[in-house]
Amino acid sequence: MSRDLLEELSERAAPVSKASNADILVYAGKLSREHDDEVIDLVLQRRRRENVVFFVTTYGGDPDAAYRIARTLRRAYKRVIAVVAGFCKSAGTLLVLGADELVMFDHAELGPLDVQLWKEDSLGERSSGLTPTQAFLSLDAQVHQALQSTFLMLRLDLRLSTKTAGELATRTVAGLYGGIYAQFDPLRLGEIQRAQAVALHYGRRLVEQRHRDPRSDSATRVGLSLA
Template sequence: MSNFDIDRVISISLEISKSDNCDIFLYNGDIERGGDLEFIEAVHANKRNSICRLILVTSGGDPDAAYKMARYLQDRYDRFELILGGLCKSAGTLIAIGAHELIFSPYGELGPLDVQVAKEDKLNGYQSGLNISAALQAMESRAIKAYLRLIGDIMRSSSGVVSFQTASKSASDVLSSLYGPIFARIDPEDLGSRSRSMRIAADYGKRLDAVSENMKDGAVGRLAETYPSHGFVIDMAEAEALFVNVRTASSRELELIEALGPSSRWPTKDSRMICLSADQEEDGDETEPEGGDERPQQEDGEDSPRAGEPAGAPSGSVRRAGRRQRSATSEDLRPATSNGTSPDGPQ
């Protein structure tokens, strides 16, 4: 995630959090299984209020993970609000359906309720689930137009000698030779799998909307079926035709988005979840008194256990186990590798 002035970001977030009694989180990156667990753990560790405001920046991902994340926020908070600082596509739109209110910045945009499907025999390659549907519709439209045009051409060129039945048969034979090999390459099983994937996202959307009640009639179906591409821009004006509660970001919210810079606008490769509203002083790590640990020694020279700490437990293990997740610091912004470690060692 890009670097930014963490002190300024935390200062603005705490001001918004205290004035509006809300927790503020930033999630940037792909939505995938594993990332949903990190998301849930961060929310669980930092929940302080009954309202959640999530800044979500993503190109999309796994609808199952998106559903888990949105459903958890619905379960944990009385009200869930989504701030759109930049791109929020595909599975990100699914999370948006679970929000009680959408908050748009000038850069904010949603996308169709589209599922990213892995390309066959391609590593790390994904394509829109809308591709196969769009391709079939285009081929069907072209075939019908070509069929009707061929019939008319044949009958006109023969001056009416050739009957409609004969012209129809001739046109059908021509189209079979042209489009037959193309349609033969379509795998019915693959087509069914992609159709099911698209239906999964729509069904999840209906379940999330049953709680948020923020979608207009038929809007979930429109998001899943009527838009032509994965990257189609659904800005605030378009969103107002789909969602009930949509508003422009406040001046302080815009200031927070500006302070976050690219991290609030463009998705990064490595997903990262940060609580922006946790008080660092409250969450700071406990420190040992200067001069070291002066616990009394047992007669045999071994350290005696602290009160409430099991005999034989490592020093401070109980306190560390109960300590909640700290708030965001500059260390949280170091780029992570695929195995979850930073370039200079495990996080």
């Protein structure tokens, strides 16, 4: 971020900081373990006011990093106000779940809690962790439909016995879809499911912590506002 932009942000943030008795924190970029320690150290070393207004824009990243930042903000400040003016995807959505208030501009955009995975054979490219899982579920539904329709055709139209129709339908569908299933790596799918479960657990934990917090009365729980 350029010095001129930082100076402009500081100038614009000053009235907000004064009115809310809040520090101003801006995070723009990928959420990763390379940067979460920097944010945590910055908050702990330079906290000056009791509240924080947290501007965030990100395509997401590491859910562990998002959770650590959100947890630190809740512990360090009395009130956390998250502001989203543009895109805030994946782990970014997890990050703002820890806020007491969520302010969204007209063009603000949140995304699902899906982990971002490195694409194989693609340098620096990521894909949604929901993609392979959804592909597997979609394939499973197609196989079930194909097996059912093939069995009914053999049993009712060709009047084969139930046993013969079932065996032929199973072999036919296995031959059609077996090669596709062979492309799925079960260990990789397990890793993806685990990563998704971790992100979901973090989100639930942040929400539960907010509701258990005695400072979170009806006036401080997360709500949506248009700026």
